Amino acid sequence: MRTSEKMWKQIAQEAQALRDETLAEVGVNIEISDELSGDITHIPNIMLSTSSARITSLVPQEIVSLVSKRIISAQEVARAFLERAVLAQKLTNCLTELLTERAISCAIELDAHLLHNSVPLGALHGLPVSIKSHIGIANRPLSFGYCAPFCSRPRPVADALVVQILTRAGAIVHARTTEPQSMMQLECASNLYGVTTNPYSNILMSSGGSSGGEAALIGLRGSVLGVGSDVGGSIRVPAAACGIYGLKPTAFRVPTTGWSSTPPGADPIVTVLGPMSVSLEGIEMFMKVVAAAEPWHIEPAIIPLPWRAVDIAPSREKPLRLGIIWHDEVVKPHPPITRALREFVDRVSSVPHVEVVKLSPYKHDEAWAIASSLYFTDGGEADMAIMAESGEPLLPLTEWIMKGNPGVKKLDRDELEYWLEEREEFRLEYSQHWNNTGIMNKASGTWENTVDAIICPVAPGVATKHNTAKYWTYTAVWNLLDYPALAFPTGLVDKAKDVKENRKRFMSNLDKENWKLYDPELFHNMPIGLQMVGRRFDDEKIIAILQFLKGHI
Template sequence: MPPSKSSKQKTQWKEIAHEAQALRDQSLADVGTTVQLPLQLPANVINIPEIVLSEANIRITSLSPQQLVALISNGRLSAQEVVQAFLERAVTAQKLTNCLTELLPQRAISQAIELDNHFSRSSVPVGPLHGLPISVKSHIGIAHRPLASGYCALFHSHARPVSDALVVQILTRAGAIVHARTAEPQSMMQLECASNIYGVTTNPYSHIALSSGGSSGGEGALIALHGSVLGIGSDVGGSIRVPAAACGIYGLKPTSFRVPTTGWSSTPPGADPIVTVLGPMGVNLEVLELFMRVVVAAESWKVEPALIPLPWRAVSIEPTAEKPLRLGIIWQDEVVHPHPPVQRVLREFADKVSGLSHVEVVNFPVYKHDEAWAIVSSLYFTDGGDADIAVMAESGEPLLPLTKWIMKENPGVKKLSRSELEYWLEEREEFRLEYSQHWNKTGRWNEASGSWENTVDAIICPVAPGVATRHNTAKYWTYTAVWNLLDYPALTFPAGRADKNIDVRDNRKRFLSGLDKENWQLYNPEVFHDMPVGLQIIGRRFEDEKIIAILKFLENSI
């Protein structure tokens, strides 16, 4: 008797995964390098590429994005040798952390040759990203390549795009070379990075025990290992910022409708109640700003009507005694208290910046983070997760633990009637209004001008209640998701390292909530020792330029 349709479905996902991994492995082989890793790897593999790669490769891949563009643009390096170096380093990163879905060596080298030929003819770079290798999260369309969004069934059933996503086209016209596509989790709704197609992406600072974060976890791990210096991630609840913090790099969640999303495998622009945004992840702050300048300068609102026609603005931060820079600190959100490394690093950062001339550091009162999660979680899956579960059923793939948690075990997820959807949309707008008023009250009302003055310029707060998580434990999103609900720009930056000798685990007896107790039980100073600690700076809507300028000022001053 032939196997039934249901029994075929139970194994179909395994066959798809095998095919996808074979495609990825072939793309690595096509790079033409043989990287031999040590037989015994340490837990922290962040420096392994410096041991196994050639001196020439290390020299190139250790350069900043600005140095790379400058050297290629003046002919001192060729785009071809640079992209080859990053392809080889990406192979190493994949072997260490499982961060890739595929490399694109033929495409990348071909484009590099075109750029070198152009430069040899004209001695002029094609744009501000001339020859810079970049990586792309895999649900962002690349011409003729699979789009799976972490699901086995979509690896086959999604029609392959005939052209690159709009944001990729913009960066390519500016001279960037896409050389790598990075791993993403099942459902795209995890703050870790695990799928049935490619497996688990690990953290280069602890490649066995800890996660790289998610959902842009492949980007986080690859960039941390310098297999890329600039990548494109996406964020609907922390998916750029959490992996950036976990892997010790920078990541920006922009205000929505500033970066085009046409050509990705996600919801249409403007159609989701909590808007997913694309944004940059990189090795330094300057490359994030460069990304935004290039993308916004393309005036994509003429192509993608949902975008806001707002040019990138020059912002200068020059605080004075009369107009100081005011930073509000959220120490904890009154639901889950951060782990000791996060508490300490935030306190140290606040102490440093408060010592600067004309910089004021004040406490920013928390505003209803528990209510924020109730709203945002109710708007993530307005069909109760039915569409996602149906996609998984097509190939018979099982729900992974964090997919099951967000869809099945989260009380906010339920199929909404029209009236229920309208209710939660009203709650979203009311929360946004209330929060704006809450922020205003950090300043004073000027009767003469009829406006609020001397309000906090930006908020500094934790990215998560801990550093990189143990696998399958990233279940508290609100430190990041509240800013998605409000649609405020949020920028993650590396601020320190965990230290088991300082960040001891005290014997807490009282907790803010059941979630707080659950999170506290996850903390182990030995496990998290020397892990990166990231913080985030938040501005009001469309203050993307301002938070970048503030962080640039602070980093240059402390």
């Protein structure tokens, strides 16, 4: 065995041994059959105690309310979610570690605080929160999907800023979740921890990526609110794949100090942190807490923008207008996605003063050409060097994005400036494309009655079979534009309704290849997700719009 090969395998063994030690600290003995397959979302409620199953079935706002009123204790909640997280790990391989001692100690302190002060510590009092593993936790490993950093990089001396904010608001950080090699996959596989699978299909399907561990854990309710990251769909794709909510915020609204990701200043397409949750209210709770902490006083890049109240009250004079992108003119979505869009349109069209208009995509193929040229401006050299440290091999989707993608090459100064100019030009053109959905008021020089938000697919299909998620444009275009985008669940695949037509014509070779991936039998009962997109800094607005629509359809 070559020294380099032995090195990465030994590191992986150490990482997994550390994870298993933290699972054992929970003190529950859970055995899972290796023969389980298909939908496993019902398993936790069968195997957990009645109390733990009940607590972990609650949504974030209910947990905070019950703990704050001392109806249940923070310690009961923490233990229930730790137990369920152990089970989620055994079912989907979604964890890098549990923070048992930290979680229980925090819960004890929260209960004592409430006993002596009669008021909760903050808006997240007693709420367990999970964290994607490239977000720093004090004195814990920080690997960002590669083997070498697990043992060769110093451990953080403090929590990442966003974790500090959540903790000060009363959150209990109890779990850290898996992420893929390179972080640049829409699936979740690494040499360090292996493959994370989907709760709705166990072995066959991916949980999505790169925040796939978060999605699988939350999908099984081993957590109900977590923190993911997104540079090309990494929150929204796994959220949709696992039937939960996920927000990619506008850049520089959620602090990233203390994470391990893009080098400082290297942000031609900005990676953002954002919330993932079982409820829309959980998404808003997270964003409100972060904004209320005024992180711009610590991290100067953060925009000093408080969370704003948005009242969605459409009227005859000012209707709520939604633009529907049925497909991006490059790859047609699979039948379940098209059906979900059609049913969504039918439902919202019946709401008074809501208008739905067809919106043509604007050069989404060009968007991918720009984005893919800006993801690895060094041609992937830094990533290859990290892998060379331990000799770990490239996994299929890492090799595809770095080596099989014609846009990835080392850019000289002129080439980088060219692509940055293309990015800015595309942003200007797309803004005008959005403006053109309304009418120019010549007297004021402003656009009126433009669409308030866009509804479109998250991906051209639901959760993918492993190593097949190679079409990013439905999500990556909004990263390029820096538009906030909110993934939300809309139902399940139905093989009786979502039949596969025998298409003879295709929009592109990518369309043809994607169509081959669809199998109604295989995808039956998998979650379907859509996304709502707003203009920059309309994060509050798209959440409010979805809340309004959920209350009226």
